[in-house]
Amino acid sequence: MPVPLEASANPPTNAPLMDRFRTGYRWMLLARMTEEKIASLYRTGKIVGGVFLGKGQEALSTAVGMSLRKGDYLAPLIRDQAARMAFGEPLLDTLRTYMGVRSGPMRGRDGNIHRGRPSEGVLAMISHLGAMVPALAGVLMAHRFQGIQNTIGATCIGDGGTSTGAFHEGLNLAAVERLPMVVVVANNQYAYSTPNTRQFVCNDLVDKALGYGIDGHSADGTCLQSCLEVLQLAADRARSGHGPQLVVASLLRLTGHGEHDDGSYIDPLLRKTPVGRDCLKLAEEKLLANSWATPAEIALWHSETQQQIEDSVAVTLREPLPDPAHEDWCALSNRHLAEG
Amino acid sequence: MITYLEAIRAAQAKALRDDPRVYIYGQDVGAFGGAFKATKNLASEFPGRVLDSPLSEDAIIGSAIGAALAGMRPIVEMQFADFSTVGFNQIVNHAATLFWRTGHSCPVTIRLPSGGTAGAGPFHSQSLEALYAHYPGLVVLTPATVEDAYAMLLEAVAIDDPVIFCEHKYLYYHLKAAELPSEAMPVGKARVARHGRDATIVSYSAMLHEALAAAEELATEGWEVEVVDLRSVKPLDTDTVLASVARTGRLLAVGESFPWGGVTSEVLARVAAEGFDLLDAPPRRLNARDTPVPYHPNLWGTHRPTAVTIAGEARSLLNF
Ligand SMILES: Cc1ncc(C[n+]2csc(CCOP(=O)(O)OP(=O)(O)O)c2C)c(N)n1
Numbered sequence: 035m036p037v038p039l040e041a042s043a044n045p046p047t048n049a050p051l052m053d054r055f056r057t058g059y060r061w062m063l064l065a066r067m068t069e070e071k072i073a074s075l076y077r078t079g080k081i082v083g084g085v086f087l088g089k090g091q092e093a094l095s096t097a098v099g100m101s102l103r104k105g106d107y108l109a110p111l112i113r114d115q116a117a118r119m120a121f122g123e124p125l126l127d128t129l130r131t132y133m134g135v136r137s138g139p140m141r142g143r144d145g146n147i148h149r150g151r152p153s154e155g156v157l158a159m160i161s162h163l164g165a166m167v168p169a170l171a172g173v174l175m176a177h178r179f180q181g182i183q184n185t186i187g188a189t190c191i192g193d194g195g196t197s198t199g200a201f202h203e204g205l206n207l208a209a210v211e212r213l214p215m216v217v218v219v220a221n222n223q224y225a226y227s228t229p230n231t232r233q234f235v236c237n238d239l240v241d242k243a244l245g246y247g248i249d250g251h252s253a254d255g256t257c258l259q260s261c262l263e264v265l266q267l268a269a270d271r272a273r274s275g276h277g278p279q280l281v282v283a284s285l286l287r288l289t290g291h292g293e294h295d296d297g298s299y300i301d302p303l304l305r306k307t308p309v310g311r312d313c314l315k316l317a318e319e320k321l322l323a324n325s326w327a328t329p330a331e332i333a334l335w336h337s338e339t340q341q342q343i344e345d346s347v348a349v350t351l352r353e354p355l356p357d358p359a360h361e362d363w364c365a366l367s368n369r370h371l372a373e374g
Numbered sequence: 375m376i377t378y379l380e381a382i383r384a385a386q387a388k389a390l391r392d393d394p395r396v397y398i399y400g401q402d403v404g405a406f407g408g409a410f411k412a413t414k415n416l417a418s419e420f421p422g423r424v425l426d427s428p429l430s431e432d433a434i435i436g437s438a439i440g441a442a443l444a445g446m447r448p449i450v451e452m453q454f455a456d457f458s459t460v461g462f463n464q465i466v467n468h469a470a471t472l473f474w475r476t477g478h479s480c481p482v483t484i485r486l487p488s489g490g491t492a493g494a495g496p497f498h499s500q501s502l503e504a505l506y507a508h509y510p511g512l513v514v515l516t517p518a519t520v521e522d523a524y525a526m527l528l529e530a531v532a533i534d535d536p537v538i539f540c541e542h543k544y545l546y547y548h549l550k551a552a553e554l555p556s557e558a559m560p561v562g563k564a565r566v567a568r569h570g571r572d573a574t575i576v577s578y579s580a581m582l583h584e585a586l587a588a589a590e591e592l593a594t595e596g597w598e599v600e601v602v603d604l605r606s607v608k609p610l611d612t613d614t615v616l617a618s619v620a621r622t623g624r625l626l627a628v629g630e631s632f633p634w635g636g637v638t639s640e641v642l643a644r645v646a647a648e649g650f651d652l653l654d655a656p657p658r659r660l661n662a663r664d665t666p667v668p669y670h671p672n673l674w675g676t677h678r679p680t681a682v683t684i685a686g687e688a689r690s691l692l693n694f
């Protein structure tokens with residue numbers, strides 16, 4: 035029997051690649067299958083509002099989550115189901131947030147990808163892209179003020195998000211303050227329908243690191259090994275006092291911008307280039323080719339993961355929805371300062 | 375039948391056709407036709423004049439300001455009104471101050487897909503008209519009908535000042551009209567959308583339709599409620615509001631945005647100051663709750679006013 039997946043049991047970062055790869059694959063699988071379930075719940079009308087998935091980006095996202103330790107901070111973005119889980123966010127948090135039930139971390143007040151638990155090191159993103167970069171910088175400044183050592187923060191952003199003022203200001207500030215921050219750009223070639231040619235004209239987004247005076251790293255976003263290695267290097271360098279690290283990974287979003295979108299604007303030729311490969315399939319092939327896992331083991335992981343998801347969905351579907359009559363309509367922690 | 379959304383698209387097409395100074399800039403507005411399809415086919419109909427921008431609201435609005443100063447008539451689309459706050463500085467400190475500071479007007483039109491829809495949550499639901507109306511130097515439009523969406527957008531482009539065009543996402547597909555108008559009331563004039571003598575409900579944008587439904591409901595109870603559609607919240611047509619209150623003696627102002635300050639406060643303040651003697655009852659206002667806009671429909675449904683809560687509020691007013 036495989037050991038159940040727990041972020042606290044992630045192999046240490048100096049563990050052999052095989053161990054980390056096996057665990058990484060399982061996080062990818064959990065993220066992919068969870069999102070497939072969310073998509074099917076959305077199609078049957080069980081989820082109201084947007085559904086934005088990370089299909090094709092799980093290798094990178096997993097590596098981000100696995101590069102962090104307890105006490106670190108993660109500021110995930112749209113397509114970071116895998117990073118969240120690999121960092122320790124419970125599956126139920128995902129489902130409860132999408133369903134909007136009261137028991138979830140967002141209690142029906144916010145949905146989908148906007149969930150977080152700041153007290154457990156997961157910032158709750160706002161939709162406004164770029165905004166999380168300076169916010170994470172602030173977390174790391176706080177750690178410095180408080181004498182908390184050896185913690186780092188990681189945040190993710192898309193190719194489109196790099197065009198925001200907040201991204202620029204946040205990264206520059208982090209560089210000036212020499213903060214232990216890893217900023218991961220998932221260059222999936224499009225921002226909604228907008229191709230990179232309408233987003234930036236530098237050769238490679240990683241070149242921006244030079245302008246900020248920080249380290250830059252490139253990763254093959256379709257390859258789990260590349261992502262694990264590059265994220266580990268970046269995390270180690272951030273942790274050992276080398277300041278912010280910019281990681282740029284190339285890949286392709288293998289789904290619509292959201293589930294309402296068929297992505298028909300994506301150049302079909304791109305799917306046939308290396309960035310268009312499915313990272314999950316590649317990881318599975320590598321597990322088998324290197325004899326890092328047997329086909330029977332992989333099949334078991336699949337069925338166990340499926341069962342875990344079905345069980346959690348069944349729990350969530352039974353949980354109470356928010357009730358406006360019993361909602362605490364107070365936006366301030368100081369109740370006496372709130373107006374009715 | 376033409377929808378509110380199609381009217382917005384048609385107005386932009388006409389503006390592009392009639393005026394070579396017009397261009398459209400925003401995220402995904404080109405070949406994709408915009409997140410809501412408000413610019414569908416315009417990029418191919420008007421080559422080189424409907425352009426995808428980078429994901430940079432500050433620069434989108436900043437560049438539109440510069441282009442306007444140099445003789446163009448930019449129409450800028452924010453993907454959601456909520457994201458205009460990233461360009462807030464350019465709007466309120468730059469576009470809004472130019473004419474007063476330099477005598478040079480700044481004819482930009484900034485389209486804000488506004489307001490709540492089920493499941494949209496805190497960052498894709500906001501109504502920011504009050505925020506922008508607060509600043510001197512801006513015109514703020516809030517069309518509630520297909521006809522107004524069309525005519526007022528065309529007027530927005532023609533106006534020499536910066537215009538914040540708040541189009542309601544809920545109305546995009548829900549609202550239909552037989553045809554586009556050939557003439558319309560000018561910006562700055564409110565419209566009596568329903569006549570009555572017992573009370574006046576002042577509203578605008580999507581809330582107008584909730585107010586009309588409430589008036590319909592109240593009619594079954596024998597009340598004749600007048601409903602005023604502000605159309606533009608800045609300038610705000612105080613005369614039409616006062617004239618209505620003079621007929622009814624009772625006022626309820628309804629808005630979808632947050633309760634502190636805002637359009638409904640402004641309406642009440644003006645009527646209280648200029649028409650106190652017209653009032654037979656304390657004026658009332660109904661807004662969203664004082665929390666961010668919630669995600670789950672159960673919460674969202676009671677966060678903003680609805681026909682039911684408006685009718686309830688109006689009953690209290692009528693029975694005062
Ligand atoms: C400041 C801001 N403007 C606009 C949007 C609307 N929006 C949401 S996702 C998106 C595209 C994001 O593209 P990218 O950053 O490349 O991330 P990806 O979706 O490709 O993962 C846009 C324009 C937003 N969320 N924030």
Ligand SMILES: [Mg+2]
Binds near residue numbers: 220221222224226
């Ligand atoms: Mg992208």
